[in-house]
Amino acid sequence: MGMVQLSGVRKFYGALEVIKGIDLTVEPGELVVFVGPSGCGKSTLLRMIAGLEDVDYGRVEIASKDVTEAPPAQRGVAMVFQNYALYPHMTAFDNLAYGLRRAGLARNAVDKRVQETAALLQISDLLKRKPKAMSGGQRQRVAIGRAIVRKPEVFLFDEPLSNLDAALRVEMRSQIARLHQELAATMIFVTHDQVEAMTLADRIVVLNAGRVEQIGTPREVYHSPANLFVAGFIGSPAMNLLPATLGPSGVALVSGPVLGGHSGTGEAVTLGVRPDRLTLTSPESAHLSGEAKLIEHLGDETILHLALADGGALTIKLAGDVALTIGARVHARIDMVGASLFGADGRAMRLEGARETEA
Amino acid sequence: MSRQRKATPSARIGMLTYHALMLAISAVFLLPFYWMTISAFKTNAEIFSNPVTWLPDPIRWENMTSLLTREDFPFVQQFVNSVFYAGTVAVLVCLSCSLAAYSFGCLRWRGRNLVFGLTVCALLMPTIVTFLPIYLAWSKIGLTGTYWPLITPFLFGDAFFIFMLRQFFMGVPRELLDAARLDGASEFRIWWQIVMPQLRTPLIIVGLFATVYTWNEFFLPLIYLQDREAFPLSVGLFTFQSQRAVEWSVSMMGAFLTALPMVALFLLTQRLFQRGLSSTGLK
Structure with missing residues (x-):
């Protein structure tokens, strides 16, 4: 299975730079997920790897071969598209066989x-059907089959689960994870769905406005976001970002309380706290207090949205079904374990001391 | 609340006026066609009889025999010529225009919109403006008097049909083309094997339009063809009428049989025609 290496890759649409110099190595057999908001360039980057978009600057290598100028079919990549992109006038068999025939394989081969691939994906009984006679899930399995059958160096997935309903999405997600293990294939997966990213990825590449914001394992990206963008983007509900100053005695929140364990010289910082790192407490021991504006009862957990006195907002995720009413005064305490601190430039600051202790 | 609303008297009068007007306008278009049809089955005397008879009695089928056996009007040969002319142009238009439309609608290349704009500009150019230099060129090659000057230009597309087909080609999902590129298909193969089968209906529509236009084309065959045996029906009928002006019944039978295939084609494919017209914004 092939390694993918991008070096200084840039892409322009007219004068607009949409991919702003990306360096990335995807190791053989690795499943890397590109995640980011709409328009961040994740699909464009994937299409550049596939050869469907020109690379204006930089270099793309697949399996140690420079393929920057190579046509898509000669890159050793196969792609699964969001809308399946099956040839509507061909049967599933012909859809799978089309690329092999173009590659000049004999009819027997x-x-x-095709039969082997169909058996692997359990679509043997669909081979004679045309796409319009299949359900969404079946179409996507055939589309995945069309990618697998060519035995590519790299699989590229462009939001392949977005068109499926929630239940099918979960099923297909596990199927892709299983395929990744069985085939030990290099895969690059584009999604805007964080759950897909977190559950599938060996490593996540967080993209924003054509730049890489962070590359790391799902745990690294979740627990140690490199900057404010990643902190706000990864995790649902999003991390609370509270303005503060880093004084000699600790992190001083705008609302007053000081959380110790680390010190500074009074610079402005942002404290990042995951909603599950906040607990309800008494008014005396609270770090923050606010009014409940929205309460989401999800059965096994409750999500509180508070309006703080200083005009800010706070989200708290509590285990179980918590009985609270809108408008109630809520007092919360921050657990500094797992909290992140960001400097004025938006980059994460080291907070080793704070990981273990709490003020 | 399924009570049907009753039309007010003024609304009824409005509807009646509307339908009366529509019927009157239809009559303006249909009457000449009806007149041609009944005249085709009358004798000359019956055509001009006073008072007018609105149904031929008896039906003069012998007009048809007379038309098909005349030596000064090779109707059957000219019918075959028209079928050949219209059929070949229809096929060529479908192939050449769809290739151009694929390029304009499915491929991205620098200057694409400019070239497309120039192509559409060609729509505004009257045939009469360019026909003289083109005629001289064909004359120099020595191919006037044949169908080459009439058919060859359609190897290079036709602005109207390129414009019409481009709309449909733009609707082909980009991912489908990308999937075929990843499968190793050339652009030519993608056009032929992936895109063309998706656009069967638009292609049939274009083929139908091209057939009707060519069937009725008069000016160019008149200019380029000299031999009566080579004329398509449009020119043949005109020549016959101008030479045998008194034989109205045979002439009308010729006109009737010339129009008949197109009317039949239209009735069989009415829905496709309407779709074609609405897709070009003509309707």
């Missing part, structure tokens, strides 16, 4: 490969 084509038949054998």
Whole structure:
């Protein structure tokens, strides 16, 4: 299975730079997920790897071969598209066989490969059907089959689960994870769904406005966001970002309380706290107090949205079904374990001391 | 609340006026066609009889025999010529215009919109403006008097049909083309094997339009063809009428049989025609 290496890759649409110099190495057999908001360039980057978009500057290597100028079919990549992109006038068999025939494989070899792939994906009984006679999930399995059958160096997935309903999405997600293990294939997966990113990825690449904001394992990206963008983007509900100053005695929140364990010289910082790192407490021991504006009862957990006195907002995730009413005064305490601190430039500051202790 | 609303008297009068007006306008268009049809089955004397008879009695089928056996009007040969002319142009238009439309609608290249704009500009150019230099060129090659000057230009597309087809080609999902590129298909193969089968209906529409336009084309065959045996029906009928002006019944039978295939084609494919017209914004 092939390694993918991007070096200084840039892309322009007219004068607009949409990919702003990306360096990335995807190791053989790794499943890397590109995640980011709409328009961040994740699909464009994937299409550049596939050869469907020109690379204006930089270099793309697949399996140690420079493929920057190579046509898509000669890169050893296969792609699964969001809307399946099955050829509507062909049967599933012909859809799978089309690429093999173009590659000049003999009829017997084509038949054998298609049957093998169909068996792997349990779509053998669909082979004679045309796409319009299949359900969304079946179409997506055939689309994945079309990618697998070519035995590519790298699989590229462009939001392949977005068109499926919630239940099917979960099923297909586990199927892709299983395929990744069985085939030990290098895969690059584009999604805007964080759950997909967190559950599938060996490593996540967080993109924003054509730049890489952070590359790391799902745990790293979640627990140690590199900057404010990643902190706000990864995790649902999003991390609370509270303005503060880093004084000699600790992190001083705008509302007053000082959380110790680390010190500074009075610079402005942002304290990042995951909603599950906040607990309800008494008014005396509270770090923050606010009025409940929205309460989401999800059965096994409750999500509180508070309006703080200083005009800010706070989200708290509590285990179980908590009985609270809108408008109630809520007092919360911050657990500094797992909290992040960001400097004025938005980058994460080291907070080793704070990880273990709490003020 | 399923009570049907009753039309007010003024609304009824409005509807009646509307339908009366529509019927009157339809009559303006249909009457000449009806007149041609009944005249085709009358004798000359019956055509001009006073008072007018609105139904031929008896039906003069012999007009048809007379038309098909005349030596000064090779109707059957000219019918075959028209079928050949219209059929070939329809096929060529479908192939050449769809290739151009694929390029304009499915491929991205620098200057694409400019070239497309220039192509559409060609729509505004009257045939009469360019026909003389083109005629001289064909004359120099020595191919006037044949169908080459009439058919060859359609190898290079036709602005109207390129414009019409481009709309449909733009609707082909980009991912489908990308999937085929990843499968190793050339652009030509994608056009032929992936895109063309998706656009069967628009292609049939274009083929139908091209057939009707060519069937009725008069000016160019008149200019380029000299031999009566080579004329398509449009020119053949005109020549016959101008030479045998008194034989109205045979002439009308010729006109009737010339119009008949197109009327039949239209009735069979009415829905496609309407779709074609609405897709070009003509309707």
